[in-house]
Amino acid sequence: MKPAKAMVARLDRLLANLGYGSRREVNDLVRAGRVVLDGAVLRDSGARIEITSDLPTRMTVSGTPVDPPAPMTLMMHKPLGVVCSHREAGRSVYELLPVRWRARMPALSTVGRLDKDTSGLLLITDDGPFLHRVISPRHHVAKRYLATLDRPMSGTEVETFAAGTLMLEGETTPLAPAQLEILEPNLARLTITEGRYHQVRRMFAAVGNHVVSLHRDQIGCLALPHDLAPGAWRLLGSEDVDAIFRV
Ligand code: URA
Numbered sequence: 208m209k210p211a212k213a214m215v216a217r218l219d220r221l222l223a224n225l226g227y228g229s230r231r232e233v234n235d236l237v238r239a240g241r242v243v244l245d246g247a248v249l250r251d252s253g254a255r256i257e258i259t260s261d262l263p264t265r266m267t268v269s270g271t272p273v274d275p276p277a278p279m280t281l282m283m284h285k286p287l288g289v290v291c292s293h294r295e296a297g298r299s300v301y302e303l304l305p306v307r308w309r310a311r312m313p314a315l316s317t318v319g320r321l322d323k324d325t326s327g328l329l330l331i332t333d334d335g336p337f338l339h340r341v342i343s344p345r346h347h348v349a350k351r352y353l354a355t356l357d358r359p360m361s362g363t364e365v366e367t368f369a370a371g372t373l374m375l376e377g378e379t380t381p382l383a384p385a386q387l388e389i390l391e392p393n394l395a396r397l398t399i400t401e402g403r404y405h406q407v408r409r410m411f412a413a414v415g416n417h418v419v420s421l422h423r424d425q426i427g428c429l430a431l432p433h434d435l436a437p438g439a440w441r442l443l444g445s446e447d448v449d450a451i452f453r454v
Contacts, residue, residue, distance in 0.1 A: 213259050218242065219252035225274045226310035241269045274305075275442060277313055278334035282429070282447065285329040286437035291320040300329060303438055318342060319402040327423030328431040330443070341426065341451060344383060344401045348451060351398045351425035352407050357417035359392035364414050368397070375409045382410070427451035
């Protein structure tokens, strides 16, 4: 099989798309000798650059490694109290990332959403096909949550959630089967393969309970690392991506 052709872009377009400024601002950076590739200062904004994933090890801008080119995916430990959408009021997860990244093209978006009051593993990407594969129920990528409940569970919830017949209020199609483990009378681990609006909270509401706190600790087989503090993030490696889609 032929190796995939590397993408090529003009230097000014590459840096503008990574958020380093307008084409004019980027031109100024280049003219000032602030962009270095493989040890040589680049002086021509129109230079054609091969966009490879190792670019940050080869190119510096103002002395620091260039940001990773697209496609870029990261995992964040979403803290409580921040929102996943630009449109919602309040501090957003994007504000926890480098400011420059807000101007990246293609733009970064969260892979599905966690509520303001939910913490845990959140993926953020500029890779549309990857995003679709993780959130589409057709691909059955499991999302695992730890839920603390207001009232002790009766035990019948396990069967109710597994049945594939539970209908959420206001909806017309039943939920896909979900796996519930009762860890303590008021503490449950719930694994779902869909991402309907407020799904976990509404599932427990449908069986007469109330979620007091909610945390997502795993997507596919990718677990939130214990050393990733709330608000912290790191880029995803290929092993992490494999873990997401491992069955
Ligand atoms: N289900 C919810 O109710 N909230 C979330 O944030 C995620 C899943």
